[in-house]
Amino acid sequence: MLTLYHSPESRSSAILTLIEEMGISDWITLHQVTIPRIDGSGGRDPANPHPEGKVPALVQDGTVITERAAIMLVLTTMFPDSGLAPAVGSPDWGAFVTWLTWYQGVVEPVVIFQGAEISHPWLTATFRGPDEVAARLRAALQKGPWLMGEHFTAADILLHSPYAWFPAATPDDPLIRDWVERCKARPARQRVLQAEAARRAA
Ligand SMILES: N[C@@H](CCC(=O)N[C@@H](CS)C(=O)NCC(=O)O)C(=O)O
Numbered sequence: 001m002l003t004l005y006h007s008p009e010s011r012s013s014a015i016l017t018l019i020e021e022m023g024i025s026d027w028i029t030l031h032q033v034t035i036p037r038i039d040g041s042g043g044r045d046p047a048n049p050h051p052e053g054k055v056p057a058l059v060q061d062g063t064v065i066t067e068r069a070a071i072m073l074v075l076t077t078m079f080p081d082s083g084l085a086p087a088v089g090s091p092d093w094g095a096f097v098t099w100l101t102w103y104q105g106v107v108e109p110v111v112i113f114q115g116a117e118i119s120h121p122w123l124t125a126t127f128r129g130p131d132e133v134a135a136r137l138r139a140a141l142q143k144g145p146w147l148m149g150e151h152f153t154a155a156d157i158l159l160h161s162p163y164a165w166f167p168a169a170t171p172d173d174p175l176i177r178d179w180v181e182r183c184k185a186r187p188a189r190q191r192v193l194q195a196e197a198a199r200r201a202a
Pocket residue numbers: 010011012035036052053054055056066067068069
């Protein structure tokens with residue numbers, strides 16, 4: 001049994017979009033929880049099993065899975081026919097795993113440091129910076145149209161997500177901006193955003 005703990009208009013929206021793109025919503029119970037929001041609203045929800053009270057958290061038969069890359073790997077591996085990832089164990093799958101883990105380990109810290117206007121030689125030595133992130137995205141999108149080539153994958157959902165929420169961080173590159181807009185415009189994401197807005201208003 002799979003339960004996704006999520007909160008509207010947060011990082012868990014990327015997982016809702018993945019579920020919608022994969023067409024697997026019948027297999028997953030959604031559990032909406034509250035989280036502390038930057039504007040001071042909300043608060044930690046005792047019903048949320050995430051060890052830090054964050055979202056998303058996926059619970060599979062009692063095991064708590066956190067971090068979007070991990071949740072995406074679990075779901076695309078459990079539902080291999082959904083077409084959102086290359087075949088497990090293929091060379092393309094290695095590239096797919098690289099995109100997800102590079103996002104989690106490098107891109108998100110780089111975007112956060114950029115937004116917080118923090119720089120330090122240790123950070124640059126460890127993560128590099130926005131220019132290196134843009135260069136890797138651009139190199140993939142020059143082949144395109146998606147990061148993995150012809151097929152839209154979970155990697156596109158995860159990698160474009162910080163730019164959808166924090167447009168000022170989007171690299172000033174027409175190829176990358178066009179890719180972000182195409183990811184944002186996908187019908188599955190639009191359906192998720194509309195449903196989330198309705199839930200928040202309720
Ligand atoms: N590295 C985690 C980050 C999760 C995260 O920071 N989620 C935010 C929502 S945007 C959260 O739950 N914040 C609530 C809090 O900080 O307590 C992931 O990628 O899944």
